Amino acid sequence: MNNQEPPLAVTMGEPAGIGGELVLKCWQRRQTEHLSPFFVVDSPARMSSLNDKLDLDVPIRAVNSVADVEGCFEHALPVMPIELSSLVEPGHPNPDNAPAVIRSIDIAVAAARSGDVTAVVTNPIHKATLVQSGFTYPGHTEYLGALAGISKPVMMLVGEDLRVVPVTSHISLKDAIAALTPDAIIHAGRVSATALASSFGIQNPRLVVAALNPHAGEDGLFGDEERIIIRPAIETLRNDGINVSGPAPADSLFHASARSTYDAAICMYHDQALIPLKTIDFTGGVNVTLGLPFVRTSPDHGTAFDIAGKGVADENSLLAAMLMASEIVHQQTQADAPPSSAHG
Numbered sequence: 001m002n003n004q005e006p007p008l009a010v011t012m013g014e015p016a017g018i019g020g021e022l023v024l025k026c027w028q029r030r031q032t033e034h035l036s037p038f039f040v041v042d043s044p045a046r047m048s049s050l051n052d053k054l055d056l057d058v059p060i061r062a063v064n065s066v067a068d069v070e071g072c073f074e075h076a077l078p079v080m081p082i083e084l085s086s087l088v089e090p091g092h093p094n095p096d097n098a099p100a101v102i103r104s105i106d107i108a109v110a111a112a113r114s115g116d117v118t119a120v121v122t123n124p125i126h127k128a129t130l131v132q133s134g135f136t137y138p139g140h141t142e143y144l145g146a147l148a149g150i151s152k153p154v155m156m157l158v159g160e161d162l163r164v165v166p167v168t169s170h171i172s173l174k175d176a177i178a179a180l181t182p183d184a185i186i187h188a189g190r191v192s193a194t195a196l197a198s199s200f201g202i203q204n205p206r207l208v209v210a211a212l213n214p215h216a217g218e219d220g221l222f223g224d225e226e227r228i229i230i231r232p233a234i235e236t237l238r239n240d241g242i243n244v245s246g247p248a249p250a251d252s253l254f255h256a257s258a259r260s261t262y263d264a265a266i267c268m269y270h271d272q273a274l275i276p277l278k279t280i281d282f283t284g285g286v287n288v289t290l291g292l293p294f295v296r297t298s299p300d301h302g303t304a305f306d307i308a309g310k311g312v313a314d315e316n317s318l319l320a321a322m323l324m325a326s327e328i329v330h331q332q333t334q335a336d337a338p339p340s341s342a343h344g
Contacts, residue, residue: 006118007069007078008038008325009108012101013123015043015084016093017303018313020050022123024058025315026322027077033319036326038121039069039078041104046088047079054311066116080107090309093126098133101125105140109147112294119295119325120144123318124303127170138170141289144296154191154290156264157273157300158324159281162254163264164273165192165290176269177212180225185209185233185266192264193242195290198335199328200263208253208262209234209246210272216249230268254280274300283316286324295328297321 013019023040024047026033040047044062051058059076063069069078082104086096111117122140137143145153156165167188168176189207196205209230213223220227230247237244245262252258253265254276267273277285278300285300299317307313 005036005329006116007066007073008036008322009066009080009111009117009120010038010040010322011108011120011122012040012042012082012104014093014101014126014129014303015046015088015097016090016308017124017126017305018308019123019303019318020047021054021308021311021313022299022315022318023047024051024054024056024077025313026319027058028056029315029319030073033323035319035322036118037070037073037078038322039063039066039073039080041080041082041107043084043100044079044081046084047077050309053309056311066111082107091305093129093303093305095129095132098130098135101130102133102135102143105143106147109144109294112296113148118329119297121318121321121325122296122298124299124301126303126305140287140298141169144289144292148292148294150291150293152187153292154188154195156192156195156288156290157277157285158288159277159285159300161256161259162277162280163196164267164277165264166267166270166273168269170270173269173271177225180212180229180268182229182233182236185230186236188266189233189237189242189244190240191291192266193237193244195288196263199288199290199295199331201331201335202263204243205263206261207237207242207244207246207264207266208248209244209266210250210253210268211247212268214249214251216247283314284320285317286321288324288328295325295332297325297328 048060061072061076063078084100086094108120112120141155196202212225226247287298287300289296
């Protein structure tokens with residue numbers, strides 16, 4: 001582990017889901033996976049109760065400041081206390097606890113913006129429960145953007161041999177088609193190309209833009225969005241000097257040979273991006289928010305209410321999110337460092 005850097009901040013997520021279990025299991029693997037120190041913004045009482053119920057034998061220690069994390073991480077899971085309004089019943093979300101879920105995110109983001117932590121790793125939230133308490137954002141990405149003063153953050157999903165970026169995300173398919181514009185595609189392409197270079201160390205990144213319609217519209221037979229919306233966006237990105245191809249028919253874009261020809265696929269809507277990603281790497285997929293002034297990653301799965309509290313949740317996606325957050329921070333640090341000079 002690298003103890004020279006500030007720790008990672010992990011959010012509570014929906015307390016009735018599997019997030020707490022994943023955090024406990026990741027801490028158990030801190031040495032074998034060489035994890036950077038991390039803490040979770042959560043209720044110490046809840047985490048202790050969950051730990052006892054699942055018989056995971058993880059020592060829990062409340063910490064009052066980020067400075068206390070490094071000293072205890074090797075021997076106990078650091079928990080920055082936050083109060084829950086109601087008892088948590090696994091699998092049954094309670095809107096009374098929604099303010100604590102949001103507060104956990106606020107605390108982690110504030111720590112990241114002040115430089116007290118290197119990155120934010122978010123556990124899955126349950127959007128419908130948050131909406132019942134007055135939450136007005138479609139999801140994590142949009143809320144994080146609002147906290148950071150960024151109007152259009154971009155979501156990239158990263159798995160084994162595949163990176164995908166949905167131009168539209170948490171809206172209905174009908175609304176996604178209506179929201180598709182050249183500017184939206186151009187923004188996703190520009191932010192993705194910049195991030196691939198600065199955060200993933202890929203020089204001259206290769207983008208491919210997926211078509212919206214079957215057979216890329218078949219010359220207008222199956223729709224004209226490719227001609228009117230997508231091709232003009234691609235031309236603008238090329239004029240920017242970005243290495244981009246497309247529009248490519250989505251049904252032949254994600255097999256192994258095709259994936260070797262690009263570094264990220266710009267997709268037109270949520271499922272066009274996430275179905276291949278989750279099919280290829282369901283347990284290891286990571287959600288990375290691009291365009292923020294801090295690093296944020298998240299496991300690419302939901303709250304899994306059906307298995308919450310049963311001790312069977314797979315922690316590998318959260319583990320991958322932690323490792324990727326540290327890797328991105330390291331890559332950005334290298335990219336920002338001045339070149340070393342040689343002396344004869």
